[in-house]
Amino acid sequence: xxxxxxDLAGAVLPNPLMTxxxxxxxGRELHxxxxxxxxxxxxxxxxxxxxxxxxxxxxxAETPSGMLNSxxxxxxxxxxxxxxxxxxxxxxxxxxxxxxxxxDAEEFAEVARRLRDSEAFSAVVGVEVNISCPxxxxxxxxxxxxxxxxxxxxxxxxxxxxxxxxxxxxxxxVTDLVLxxxxxxxAGADGLTMVNTLLGMAIDLDRMRPHLGGVTGGLSGxxxxxxxxxxxxxxxxxxxxxxxRPAPIIGVGGxxxxxxxxxxxxxxxxxxxxxxxxxHDPTSPARVLRELETLLDERGLDLAGAVGLAHxxxx
Amino acid sequence: MSGEVPDTxxxxxxxxLLSNEPVGAYRHLVLDAAAVAAPARPGQFVAVAVGGDDxxxxxxxxxxxxxxxPAAGTxxxxxxxxxxxxxxxVGLRPGAAVDVVGPxxxxxxxxxxxxxxxxxxxxxxxxxxGWLAEQLRAAGxxxxxxxxxxxxxxxxxxxxxxxxxDAVSVTTDDGSAGTKGWVSDVxxxxxxxxxxxxxxxxGPMAMLRSVTDVAAAHRAVAHVAVEEAMACGIxxxxxxxxxxxxxxxxxxxxxxxLEGPVxxxxxxxxxxxxxxxxxxxxxxxxxxxxxxxxxx
Ligand SMILES: Cc1cc2nc3c(=O)[nH]c(=O)nc-3n(C[C@H](O)[C@H](O)[C@H](O)COP(=O)(O)OP(=O)(O)OC[C@H]3O[C@@H](n4cnc5c(N)ncnc54)[C@H](O)[C@@H]3O)c2cc1C
Ligand SMILES: Cc1cc2nc3c(=O)[nH]c(=O)nc-3n(C[C@H](O)[C@H](O)[C@H](O)COP(=O)(O)O)c2cc1C
Ligand code: FES
Numbered sequence: 001x002x003x004x005x006x007d008l009a010g011a012v013l014p015n016p017l018m019t020x021x022x023x024x025x026x027g028r029e030l031h032x033x034x035x036x037x038x039x040x041x042x043x044x045x046x047x048x049x050x051x052x053x054x055x056x057x058x059x060x061a062e063t064p065s066g067m068l069n070s071x072x073x074x075x076x077x078x079x080x081x082x083x084x085x086x087x088x089x090x091x092x093x094x095x096x097x098x099x100x101x102x103x104d105a106e107e108f109a110e111v112a113r114r115l116r117d118s119e120a121f122s123a124v125v126g127v128e129v130n131i132s133c134p135x136x137x138x139x140x141x142x143x144x145x146x147x148x149x150x151x152x153x154x155x156x157x158x159x160x161x162x163x164x165x166x167x168x169x170x171x172x173x174v175t176d177l178v179l180x181x182x183x184x185x186x187a188g189a190d191g192l193t194m195v196n197t198l199l200g201m202a203i204d205l206d207r208m209r210p211h212l213g214g215v216t217g218g219l220s221g222x223x224x225x226x227x228x229x230x231x232x233x234x235x236x237x238x239x240x241x242x243x244x245r246p247a248p249i250i251g252v253g254g255x256x257x258x259x260x261x262x263x264x265x266x267x268x269x270x271x272x273x274x275x276x277x278x279x280h281d282p283t284s285p286a287r288v289l290r291e292l293e294t295l296l297d298e299r300g301l302d303l304a305g306a307v308g309l310a311h312x313x314x315x
Numbered sequence: 316m317s318g319e320v321p322d323t324x325x326x327x328x329x330x331x332l333l334s335n336e337p338v339g340a341y342r343h344l345v346l347d348a349a350a351v352a353a354p355a356r357p358g359q360f361v362a363v364a365v366g367g368d369d370x371x372x373x374x375x376x377x378x379x380x381x382x383x384x385p386a387a388g389t390x391x392x393x394x395x396x397x398x399x400x401x402x403x404x405v406g407l408r409p410g411a412a413v414d415v416v417g418p419x420x421x422x423x424x425x426x427x428x429x430x431x432x433x434x435x436x437x438x439x440x441x442x443x444x445g446w447l448a449e450q451l452r453a454a455g456x457x458x459x460x461x462x463x464x465x466x467x468x469x470x471x472x473x474x475x476x477x478x479x480x481d482a483v484s485v486t487t488d489d490g491s492a493g494t495k496g497w498v499s500d501v502x503x504x505x506x507x508x509x510x511x512x513x514x515x516x517x518g519p520m521a522m523l524r525s526v527t528d529v530a531a532a533h534r535a536v537a538h539v540a541v542e543e544a545m546a547c548g549i550x551x552x553x554x555x556x557x558x559x560x561x562x563x564x565x566x567x568x569x570x571x572x573l574e575g576p577v578x579x580x581x582x583x584x585x586x587x588x589x590x591x592x593x594x595x596x597x598x599x600x601x602x603x604x605x606x607x608x609x610x611x
Contacts, residue, residue, distance in 0.1 A: 022552075022553075023551060023552065025550060025551045025552075025553070028320040029320050029550035029551045029573070030549075032320070032325050032549070033325075033327060033549070045553075050601060051600050051601035052601040052603075053567070053568045053595045053599045053600060053601040053602045053603070054553060054556065054568060054595070054601075055595065055603070056587075056592060056593050056595050057543065057544065057554070057555075057556065057557070057592065057593045058544055058554075058591070058592065059544075059553070059556070060374075060544060060552070062372060062373065062374045062546075065371040066373065067373060067374060067546060069546070069552070069554060071552075071554065072603070074553050074556065074568060074601075077601070204591075207590070207591065213592055213593070277373070278547070278551060279373065279374055279546050279547040279552055280364060280373045280374070280375065281364070281414075282327060282416065282547075282549055283327065
């Protein structure tokens with residue numbers, strides 16, 4: 001049997017499969033379909049300082065092999081999260097990778113501080129910093145589009161969470177992903193999660209107006225998998241050539257099967273998140289894990305040996 | 316997102332399609348799905364994967380449960396051929412496998428004591444009402460049905476309703492069956508003569524809103540089953556929200572797949588819905604303040 005364990009900047013997980021932020025709520029809903037403690041980690045919906053209603057509806061549009069969403073980071077806020085959701089994850093033995101977000105760098109830091117000071121913090125194996133959300137101070141431009149605003153967030157979050165594995169979640173909608181990755185790692189990130197949704201849009205042709213209440217939305221699902229593979233490939237490649245310091249990558253984007261997961265691993269991911277596929281099949285994260293294990297067994301590989309393997313075999 | 320996840324049973328089943336027959340403008344599907352049938356209650360729904368194994372249609376389609384037969388282990392649906400996913404589903408032949416998740420959502424709450432009930436259905440929204448009517452009648456309530464649709468072929472459940480309910484009223488927009496007009500045109504008279512205290516409704520948003528208004532005018536309570544676009548049906552994506560007043564008086568954007576689809580009509584903030592959209596009321600918990608409403 002393949003060794004599936006993975007070391008994510010000191011967080012050693014029994015297997016590399018995770019939910020993706022925003023695609024599994026905060027655990028209870030999905031636990032009716034699979035044991036969330038059986039996953040390498042459970043990634044929570046990005047939590048902000050206060051409660052947020054999110055945007056009006058429609059909030060989603062189905063697209064070929066994917067979907068657009070404009071949820072607007074709906075959530076209960078960090079206080080309700082640490083009082084209710086995190087203790088529940090702890091109670092079932094789940095390892096939580098907590099996703100945090102903010103409208104400015106200070107909000108990220110405050111969410112990080114309240115998380116650190118919470119009673120159930122022992123369930124937290126790491127924090128995923130969702131810098132792919134809009135920065136109010138900068139005309140709504142997402143943090144992850146610029147190295148300096150990405151670094152500003154990571155610096156402040158790192159101060160609040162010394163010693164906690166920190167992952168910066170990157171947007172693929174940038175001209176030079178390696179530059180953003182470099183800024184995040186220099187500012188204190190231990191690793192990178194790639195990728196968040198791509199900005200997209202759909203038009204309601206009956207009403208001849210934007211379909212989504214939020215006008216534009218995030219594209220996810222198998223339609224974006226080639227983008228995720230490319231992003232992971234580029235950043236892992238930069239680590240292999242010494243342009244970036246080596247750091248673990250969590251791959252996410254369009255994973256629907258074990259084969260998809262293995263593709264992200266071969267490009268350089270040490271762990272894999274399953275997002276939109278969970279809407280199609282609520283047991284997806286557990287199923288993808290089983291399928292990945294079989295594929296590794298068939299190839300006589302351990303997970304660690306498969307990470308980035310395709311780079312060695314490039315013509 | 317916190318709290319309130321029902322502890323009622325829910326299953327994911329590789330169901331077999333037992334039959335697929337036309338009923339007016341719809342198809343009546345019978346599925347062999349015992350694990351869904353046993354715990355199901357009227358008002359609950361199922362989420363069906365469409366398009367087959369390698370489909371490009373990733374999102375499940377939701378359908379009210381028309382009725383179940385727990386002894387036979389069957390679940391029945393009434394499906395309108397509306398778009399790509401339903402087109403695939405209504406084209407399946409008996410014997411086909413269908414991936415079904417359910418039963419999902421809140422059922423219609425049944426009254427504690429026998430009372431006068433009016434059940435209002437619009438189009439395929441009538442699908443769960445016959446089953447509900449049987450349960451209400453069995454518990455001693457007086458049950459009247461008001462069934463409406465655009466045209467006669469889009470009415471559902473009229474004949475069966477005449478066998479189960481105490482009375483059935485029919486309306487069509489074009490007058491091709493029953494009274495020409497909307498269900499809300501005949502509803503006041505039906506409530507008046509049956510002294511109903513409880514209304515149940517399932518159908519388009521605008522209909523649910525007028526049923527709620529008519530109920531209020533007659534000091535009756537309306538329980539409405541809504542149909543918001545749902546990506547997952549199981550409470551994990553947050554696409555299906557609507558503004559609903561909570562017990563503490565605050566309005567929250569709640570998931571209609573988990574806290575609904577059945578809501579008390581008077582708790583829904585109907586004024587937020589217009590022309591296929593629903594805005595976040597300014598007084599909703601966590602409503603966006605001017606800038607910074609973004610993010611996915
Ligand atoms: C709780 C609930 C109960 C329902 N009960 C029934 C029923 O008993 N019989 C029936 O025929 N239909 C029912 N519907 C509507 C049914 O789900 C849609 O008609 C169906 O999703 C359309 O799918 P499509 O692939 O044909 O259309 P497409 O246009 O290809 O769908 C594209 C996307 O939009 C969504 N969507 C499109 N129309 C609707 C709609 N009217 N409501 C919700 N989502 C929509 C789809 O789910 C899909 O994600 C119900 C919907 C909900 C939410
Ligand atoms: C409905 C929905 C909500 C999402 N919410 C978040 C979120 O709160 N935070 C975040 O970092 N990513 C969020 N994402 C992005 C996913 O975590 C993931 O990066 C993206 O969907 C690509 O993966 P997938 O193709 O497997 O879905 C969301 C995606 C979807 C579809
Ligand atoms: S449809 Fe996904 S939360 Fe309701």
